[in-house]
Amino acid sequence: MRKVFCLGFHKTGTTSMYYALGLLGYRVSGSLLENTSDFAVKLHQKTADVSRKYDAFQDNPWPLLYREMDALYPDARFILTTRDSAAWIKSAVKHFGERDTPIRRYIYGAGSPLGNEEIYCRTMQRHNSAVRDYFATRPDKLLELDLAGGEGWKKLCNFLGHDIPDIPFPHSNKAGDPSGHR
Template sequence: MNAKAEISTPKVPMDILVLGFCRTGTASMRAALSVLGYGGAHHIGRVMHNPEELAAWNAAIDSKFQPIKNYNYPNWDQLLGEFKVVADVPGILFAEELIQAYPDARVILTTRDPDRWWKSMRNTLLVMLDLKHTRLARWVDPHGLGRFVPFARRNLEILLGPLDTIDEATAKMRYVQYNDNIRQLVPPGRLLEYEMGQGWERLCGFLGKEVPRVEFPHKNDAKMILEGSERQIWGIYRRAVVKLLTPTAILMAVMFAVYARGI
């Protein structure tokens, strides 16, 4: 990699890079690390609620995958400096850069059987990010879902190729290649490969933490993620209807008051 990640003094030290592929349990891992005292993790949800950060990540993606003359990668610490943990996209698009930029951070590669991973990906994220399915909601909510879907699709298409023509064999091949690349980038002593279901002991042993007296978190299974997406879309429609009807309701109330007073 010719371009070097720019770094300044962080607000907090970067402790962990969770570089597992989407739909390998990264949400559960984020929750587990929070239980262990690492706080919240940087992930795509943070980006979508911060327009300036969205622009910075898009510019970084342009720089790496569609090179722009005289553009450098962002100051990673400016984007990530308040977090001890980075997980999921868009961070994993810059796995090599972040591994180099934060040499003291430990790396967790969440993994999943390729067949199970593909089934989960196909039945969740590919459904949620289908442009036809979300067209109306994106139009109604241009600054929310209207930004989220194109950005999330862009991340996945860099990793997997065009989503509209994606096929199982190619997707699984890219998934396996991605995991192999992380293994090559990280020295064994700095890397933990973790599959959901292995419990606290393996994770805590790697991090030097005591095992918590709570169950290991379980987040974002297929049912949870689809139900959450459906609630989000219907919430967008409800807010749009309320916004549309409110001026009409006010006007009708004024007209009724005028009529009642005989003015």
């Protein structure tokens, strides 16, 4: 089974991708990072080892490692989950509030999205552009997927070469949905 790396930032459907890829038979790794100040040191110690144990990867630090994972796994596929910037930052502020974490400081230069909305949006847009540019000459390796916009099984399964499951696409961590699914 080819490795699959999800490159979208949090609140773009990363948890939904965790469940969807699991339903397709992938062994999925979630976030590797502990919210400690030495996470950057631990990052490179863990990623190569963890990437051998699983088939699919989502959440931090994987969006930051697409170049390294592409070099390590030349036949891997990459999925950039995207979302409208205004809806994304609203969701991030609601979800994270003032909570400050080292990984968000590392990614955005600010640990909390609250009061840093412009910085967060610019950083996400730069990341998405960098991913698109990196894979521009190899479009068969990158799928852009907007789960909030209604994309799901059809586009994902066509890209990965799987049959479409006869169940609804899992939508998790949806604001206002206590069950986590819709």
